[in-house]
Amino acid sequence: MDPKLQKVAEVWERDTAIVEGVDISGPWNRMFGQRVIWDYTPDLIEEIAQLPGGESFAWCYQCGKCVPVCPVDVVGDYGPRKLYRRAQTGINLLDSPDLWLCTTCANCLRVCPKLVDMVQIMPAAREHAMLTGRAIPAELQEALENTAKYGNPLGQPARKREAWVKDAGVPVPILHQIQRPVEWLWWVECYPSYHPRGIDASIALARIFNALGLDFAILGREEKCAGDSQRLAGERGLFEMLAEENIRTLSKYEFQHIVVTDPHALNAFRKHYPKLGGQYDVWHYTTLLARELPKLQPLLTKSLPYRVTFHDPCYLGRHNGEYDAPRQLIQALPGVEFVEMLRCRENSYCCGGGGGGMWLDSFAAGHQRRRLSEERVLEAVSTGADTLVVCCPYEVSRFEDAAKSTGVEGRLRVRDIAELLAEAMGLIGEGAA
């Protein structure tokens, strides 16, 4: 017999044992003996843990608290504990589809007693996979190449970034044209600039800003993707390139604060741009509008007979602690009945778009029973709501597609908070000017 096996067998079979005078007889006494583990090597765990950012992967002690709160496990077979265990049993995360399924929603980190941080681990592991020449999913590759070439993941011309402005029906000043200081620099971001449903929300927000008399302007064609989701997808270099360019552009203009449409941009500006020299006072638009509620409330004149529920964006809520502002705005809407979903606030479910998930939709769908966005719209419908309110530009298109694919399209409308506010103000929809 293999000496290692022999030693283990001895311990296992010792049903009478006295340790330091204490009788610990019984098969369970093997926990007091020295165990030899030969099935598993720590090599694959070490390979991740030695990466800057990957350290906490090795801290997992397999308690499993992360798994039931993992949105990917709800529709598949996932969770940090499982990734650690798989690495122990010889499955290399770097070569596994698992590498691309985490949305960095951070719900696992919220409950982890060991602070195993997938928000740090995943980008590090993904970058390492790319640098060691492993292929990445084609749809993600396209989004990253587009971002590098055009400054947006959609592959749209940079010059068209400000094209939506002409449909806004209100003044949307562009800094390179007006050449004067403004109070608020509105960072519009990619989907609100190019995606048809994102543009709807941008137009609504532009009209609200005008109605409030806000002194604002946008960068227009000079703006490039803030890059946070590309960073989380493993493209640190691309993120740094974008951030350096954006910081250079911002340094040309005078403004007091930045208001962002996109929680991912909020996250980038708050946590990662300062490391590269970009220090700004950054607000999500819901926070700004909630602050302006005394001025906004009297303008909300149209009653909206909707039963609404709200999806907390991971990068607004869990990542940046803003849960109340969107709710204050929803509750200010006349006629609206507000119901919470079971998974809300700190335990909110993830739409599946974060951490690069926006560009891994087909890939991820191939490894899950249903998309995260589909799971979420079904939860929204189960509350009896007829309207799912969102405030992250990834979500309108994700949830509208999910409503179609799950067959609840006629029962659930998806609206950005800005769209509902603008509707209640009579700025969009029937009877709008």
Place this chain on the structure above:
Amino acid sequence: MTIVVVMEQVPDVVEELAIAPSGTDLDRDAVSYVVNEYDDHALEEALLLAEATGDEVVAVGIDTTGELDQALYTALAKGARRAIKLTGDFEGTWLSTRAAARLLVPVIQELEPRLVLTGVQAPDDLDGQLAPTLAALLGWPHASVVIGSQLVDGAVQVRKELWGGMTMTLELELPAVLGVQAARQAPRYVPISRVRQVMREASIETRDVETPGDLAPAIMRLRFPEEAGQAEILTGSASEIADRIIELLRARGLL
């Protein structure tokens, strides 16, 4: 041994193209450039060949845009060992394929590669003649519309696309020139951090070359294609749209 990949940049058609006031050139201030897609496939095929054999890939390009460095650094980041840029007074000219081939031949001869790969064509001229012209000037065998290759005992086996979905496999003696339609697999992704690292650590070799005085075509007039035909978007309910389709088909005598 060496495999040479010839790369060029072409105007990016994602951005709207504009014609310069002269009417004989694009408005170059408004143009951005990307690597010719077929050249990107040629690079991928070369890297795959080199990974199997240990050959050294050398990327070579003529810098007609002033922006070729980015493409060459990306090639180095993907796995090319050397990058050579030919510079001269080209800006504002479109080199003809023949002129480009003449500039490239001395460099290729100096590198003594066993294989030269380039894109089967480029969207700026669509003549598809670079690979055959290089081969003719070098006196080497050539195959174009290549969709896969393998180095075997002093020869290269290539699969090339014919017509009607047919492909053929042929074997060429080395050295040879290939015009690549598509690599065996999609061109690889190289993270920007690698490209930036390469930009700090590696360098591109620059060779000044004489500007070819002739052989550049004289452009008389550049214009956008005139609109021909039209599309109609049918709107309305499914049955209204169906009625309209039937009506249209009847009107054309197809039903």
